[in-house]
Amino acid sequence: MKNILKSIGPGIVVAATGIGAGDMIAATVGGAKYGYVILWAVVLGGVLKYVLNEGVGRWQLVTGTTITEAWQKHLPRFFSWYFLVYLILWTIIVSAALIAATGLAAHSLFPILSIKTWGLIHSAIAVVIVLAGTYKNFENFMKIMISLMFVVVIISTILVKPDLLLIVKSIFMPVLPEGGVKYSFAIIGGVGGSVTILSYGYWISEKGWKGTAYKSRMKLDLAIAYILTTLFGISIIVLSADLQPDVVNGSKIVLALAEKMEVNTGSIGKWVFLIGFWGAVFSSMLGVWQGVPYIFADFVKNFKKNTDNVSSEKLHSSFNYRLFLVLMASLPFALLFIGKPVWLIVVYAIAGSLFMPYLAITLLYLNNNASLLKSENNSILINIFLLINLLLFLYLGIMEIINYL
Numbered sequence: 001m002k003n004i005l006k007s008i009g010p011g012i013v014v015a016a017t018g019i020g021a022g023d024m025i026a027a028t029v030g031g032a033k034y035g036y037v038i039l040w041a042v043v044l045g046g047v048l049k050y051v052l053n054e055g056v057g058r059w060q061l062v063t064g065t066t067i068t069e070a071w072q073k074h075l076p077r078f079f080s081w082y083f084l085v086y087l088i089l090w091t092i093i094v095s096a097a098l099i100a101a102t103g104l105a106a107h108s109l110f111p112i113l114s115i116k117t118w119g120l121i122h123s124a125i126a127v128v129i130v131l132a133g134t135y136k137n138f139e140n141f142m143k144i145m146i147s148l149m150f151v152v153v154i155i156s157t158i159l160v161k162p163d164l165l166l167i168v169k170s171i172f173m174p175v176l177p178e179g180g181v182k183y184s185f186a187i188i189g190g191v192g193g194s195v196t197i198l199s200y201g202y203w204i205s206e207k208g209w210k211g212t213a214y215k216s217r218m219k220l221d222l223a224i225a226y227i228l229t230t231l232f233g234i235s236i237i238v239l240s241a242d243l244q245p246d247v248v249n250g251s252k253i254v255l256a257l258a259e260k261m262e263v264n265t266g267s268i269g270k271w272v273f274l275i276g277f278w279g280a281v282f283s284s285m286l287g288v289w290q291g292v293p294y295i296f297a298d299f300v301k302n303f304k305k306n307t308d309n310v311s312s313e314k315l316h317s318s319f320n321y322r323l324f325l326v327l328m329a330s331l332p333f334a335l336l337f338i339g340k341p342v343w344l345i346v347v348y349a350i351a352g353s354l355f356m357p358y359l360a361i362t363l364l365y366l367n368n369n370a371s372l373l374k375s376e377n378n379s380i381l382i383n384i385f386l387l388i389n390l391l392l393f394l395y396l397g398i399m400e401i402i403n404y405l
Helices: 002-007 010-018 021-063 067-074 077-109 115-132 135-159 164-172 181-190 195-207 212-240 252-265 267-303 312-316 319-338 341-353 356-366 370-376 380-404
Strands: none
Touching: 010 135, 010 195, 010 212, 010 267, 021 067, 021 164, 021 181, 021 195, 021 212, 021 356, 021 370, 021 380, 067 077, 067 195, 067 267, 067 356, 077 115, 077 195, 077 267, 077 319, 077 356, 115 135, 115 267, 115 319, 135 195, 135 212, 135 267, 164 212, 181 380, 195 212, 195 267, 212 252, 252 267, 267 312, 267 319, 356 380
């Protein structure tokens, strides 16, 4: 087990990044409104995100190129330009949401500073950690953070003495509650990240995983990551199942869960849960701050038709990586003046779900191309799950756009 834990890592980073405030709040609201009935959505979300991430990792191990590079080389230019525009818009929304979320988490612990001030402090700290540290140090830090989150949430769940038979029934006998379509899809879309799935390719490169010899390790790495992510989501829904409807809006969500822990475990339980919530949102910020600039720097490199095989380590030290990092950590502060940090977090989850149809359809094309992946192309089962990803998230994206118009 010790050797396994040492050999894996990028998937743990994916899990720590994907488990953020968007997941927690979407799951909390869904759990408070519908209880255990909505647990199946967490499991389905974990499976669907695993399939997408496995496709990204397999492509890179087989071809030696990132999925971003593949879009620019093997697809019409429209796909690349669409993604670049989407990446910039997504980054602005997500960065603002994460700044607000970390501010909210820290403010819940120490209200001596405002949400905006705490958000600014956390953003600056994340930039320093990303620029000053190596990938190895970053991965080790993320392992510590997800251990903190996982232990806190699982222990909290055990202490509330959940109905295990009802949990199993809700997972394996799914029911869509009346009026629960929106919350079910929000949970499915929020589980396990969105655009940050692309960062996995750069993290396995930093880890030194190259070639099909690492395919089995990559699959184990991702399996562990999404099992942890799924268990985390299930626990949050279980913890929030008894919350009153009047506390599932605004910052009351976090405090309500903390107060529930205080009733079950005393004041120590409350503070431990708040620390776990802080760990979830700060690790998510750190993962986005470290992972997303790779995507932009790689896109610019390929746009300039630089055919050199640039490693992720060199991308990390490039001007475009550092520029995008500084911009994403600073410009979105303007959105915080809206004064609705939780609203921004919800938009974060929604915006993430809009990326899934794009990724699914490109993986269906690229990873079924025998001339590119040879014998490592998609199995029938993988294609079925990719089609489910495409249709499900396309429907979700269209419905969200209609609701906002």
